Amino acid sequence: MDLLKVAMIGSGNWGTTVARIVASNIEIYKEEFDPIVKMWMFEEIVNGRKLSEIINTEHENVKYLPDILIFVTPHQFLVNICNNMKGKLKENAIGISLIKGLLPEKKGGIRLISEEIHDILNISVSILMGANLAQEVADGHFCEATLGCLESNEISEKLRKLFETDNFKISVVHDPKTVEVCGALKNIVGCAAGIADGLDCGQNTKAAILRIGLVEITKFVDMFYPGSHIRTFFESCGIGDLIATCYGGRNRAVCEAMVKTKKVFTTKNFSDQIFYFLDY
Amino acid sequence: MDLLKVAMIGSGNWGTTVARIVASNIEIYKEEFDPIVKMWMFEEIVNGRKLSEIINTEHENVKYLPDILIFVTPHQFLVNICNNMKGKLKENAIGISLIKGLLPEKKGGIRLISEEIHDILNISVSILMGANLAQEVADGHFCEATLGCLESNEISEKLRKLFETDNFKISVVHDPKTVEVCGALKNIVGCAAGIADGLDCGQNTKAAILRIGLVEITKFVDMFYPGSHIRTFFESCGIGDLIATCYGGRNRAVCEAMVKTKKVFTTKNFSDQIFYFLDY
Numbered sequence: 001m002d003l004l005k006v007a008m009i010g011s012g013n014w015g016t017t018v019a020r021i022v023a024s025n026i027e028i029y030k031e032e033f034d035p036i037v038k039m040w041m042f043e044e045i046v047n048g049r050k051l052s053e054i055i056n057t058e059h060e061n062v063k064y065l066p067d068i069l070i071f072v073t074p075h076q077f078l079v080n081i082c083n084n085m086k087g088k089l090k091e092n093a094i095g096i097s098l099i100k101g102l103l104p105e106k107k108g109g110i111r112l113i114s115e116e117i118h119d120i121l122n123i124s125v126s127i128l129m130g131a132n133l134a135q136e137v138a139d140g141h142f143c144e145a146t147l148g149c150l151e152s153n154e155i156s157e158k159l160r161k162l163f164e165t166d167n168f169k170i171s172v173v174h175d176p177k178t179v180e181v182c183g184a185l186k187n188i189v190g191c192a193a194g195i196a197d198g199l200d201c202g203q204n205t206k207a208a209i210l211r212i213g214l215v216e217i218t219k220f221v222d223m224f225y226p227g228s229h230i231r232t233f234f235e236s237c238g239i240g241d242l243i244a245t246c247y248g249g250r251n252r253a254v255c256e257a258m259v260k261t262k263k264v265f266t267t268k269n270f271s272d273q274i275f276y277f278l279d280y
Numbered sequence: 281m282d283l284l285k286v287a288m289i290g291s292g293n294w295g296t297t298v299a300r301i302v303a304s305n306i307e308i309y310k311e312e313f314d315p316i317v318k319m320w321m322f323e324e325i326v327n328g329r330k331l332s333e334i335i336n337t338e339h340e341n342v343k344y345l346p347d348i349l350i351f352v353t354p355h356q357f358l359v360n361i362c363n364n365m366k367g368k369l370k371e372n373a374i375g376i377s378l379i380k381g382l383l384p385e386k387k388g389g390i391r392l393i394s395e396e397i398h399d400i401l402n403i404s405v406s407i408l409m410g411a412n413l414a415q416e417v418a419d420g421h422f423c424e425a426t427l428g429c430l431e432s433n434e435i436s437e438k439l440r441k442l443f444e445t446d447n448f449k450i451s452v453v454h455d456p457k458t459v460e461v462c463g464a465l466k467n468i469v470g471c472a473a474g475i476a477d478g479l480d481c482g483q484n485t486k487a488a489i490l491r492i493g494l495v496e497i498t499k500f501v502d503m504f505y506p507g508s509h510i511r512t513f514f515e516s517c518g519i520g521d522l523i524a525t526c527y528g529g530r531n532r533a534v535c536e537a538m539v540k541t542k543k544v545f546t547t548k549n550f551s552d553q554i555f556y557f558l559d560y
Binding site for chain 1 (some may be wrong): 411412413416417419421422423424449481482483484485486487488490491494495498510511513514515516519520521523524527528
């Protein structure tokens with residue numbers, strides 16, 4: 001069997017965290033995966049040096065593109081990146097998106113990131129989402145994620161092997177759209193949770209917000225992506241990610257701070273998140 | 281229509297909080313409920329005075345027992361209380377239990393509190409559980425509860441009216457055993473959450489513990505009380521109460537403190553909770 005090549009598309013904190021996991025898993029499954037994991041990144045100068053040099057990797061010519069593409073870029077760069085790859089992928093390449101968020105439809109409405117990747121590149125796209133704040137995963141705390149994959153069990157098992165470690169448990173469900181929508185909509189609930197925290201509403205109210213938020217997400221999925229499985233909401237991508245986001249996420253922190261200070265933040269870290277939320 | 285008499289059986293913090301809600305609702309629905317709510321209590325001397333005098337009520341002769349009995353005593357007193365009432369209730373009396381926990385079967389195994397009340401008193405027993413830490417309900421923060429009721433919609437609607445206020449939202453499900461089991465088992469997950477907090481595991485791990493705990497509760501209900509509805513776990517009694525317990529509950533606090541101090545608490549407030557947990 002040919003060794004499968006894996007590439008990371010994106011080099012932010014979550015991308016770097018996942019790259020580390022994937023690289024160590026490829027060491028374990030040497031007979032299946034090519035030992036080199038390439039990370040595709042947007043070049044930046046950090047302390048006078050190229051980031052690419054700092055992490056000891058380079059931009060690659062697209063002719064070397066891989067079997068498995070792990071998309072973990074900020075979603076606003078996605079369309080350009082995919083357009084650059086168009087027509088240059090291996091025939092059986094598959095994608096897996098770790099990108100949280102939704103894209104606007106040109107005619108109004110929303111569009112899944114997996115749909116956009118699929119439509120530009122004509123590849124199958126799986127989804128990995130879950131309760132996994134990047135720093136805590138990187139620190140080796142126990143956490144989980146859900147792999148939503150329409151592919152055969154053989155392929156989903158390969159993807160699972162890429163990501164799972166002793167401390168990072170992956171469950172597979174064949175319901176990728178539900179997994180993806182959960183990962184996008186949880187941030188709205190996270191904002192509500194932050195507002196409740198800002199108002200010192202207490203744990204009962206916050207629990208009610210999370211619960212009602214989850215029920216609203218199930219209704220949204222039922223209406224716009226029919227055929228979802230109710231059990232998927234019990235996976236890490238559903239209740240798990242919602243809880244982690246509403247207690248430890250950045251949207252929560254931003255919204256709490258906005259209520260308590262009565263200011264809209266304009267520092268980069270905070271404002272990016274707010275704009276993501278307000279855009280759609 | 282005869283006015284329905286309501287009695288509270290129990291006078292702890294949750295009993296007192298609920299008594300206040302019920303009494304104010306009875307004011308609103310004067311045409312349905314008798315204006316006097318009696319609270320049955322275990323006599324204690326507080327600062328040299330009888331607690332019964334302090335809250336301006338008295339033990340009542342059982343011949344005045346009511347139509348609706350709201351059970352909110354500590355569970356260890358329940359069997360004696362019910363035995364004292366046996367044979368003295370109105371023919372169509374109904375019970376509603378707010379008691380969280382489980383009873384031991386004499387032959388081993390566990391027994392629902394609603395089953396015990398039903399078997400001693402031969403009355404139908406509904407359940408009220410949810411994300412409602414007593415103090416926060418009493419303070420008027422928004423919160424929710426789930427009413428599990430096998431009775432007709434007419435009766436469940438009367439019970440709902442007794443409890444619901446603008447700040448305390450009640451949903452009705454016809455799945456009382458699931459509601460009751462959720463209220464009992466969530467405390468085990470609360471202990472696990474407290475241990476994780478004591479170990480500074482972070483939000484990912486804690487979210488994983490809550491998620492896995494909830495899935496375990498669904499499996500327990502499926503096995504021992506088949507016929508449950510998966511949607512019931514999305515109610516306040518399920519995910520809501522679990523979250524409130526795992527972030528704001530006493531079991532969580534006790535277990536965190538045990539890990540951090542490496543001591544088993546013997547102060548009354550803490551030890552009671554631990555023994556509840558260890559007993560079953």
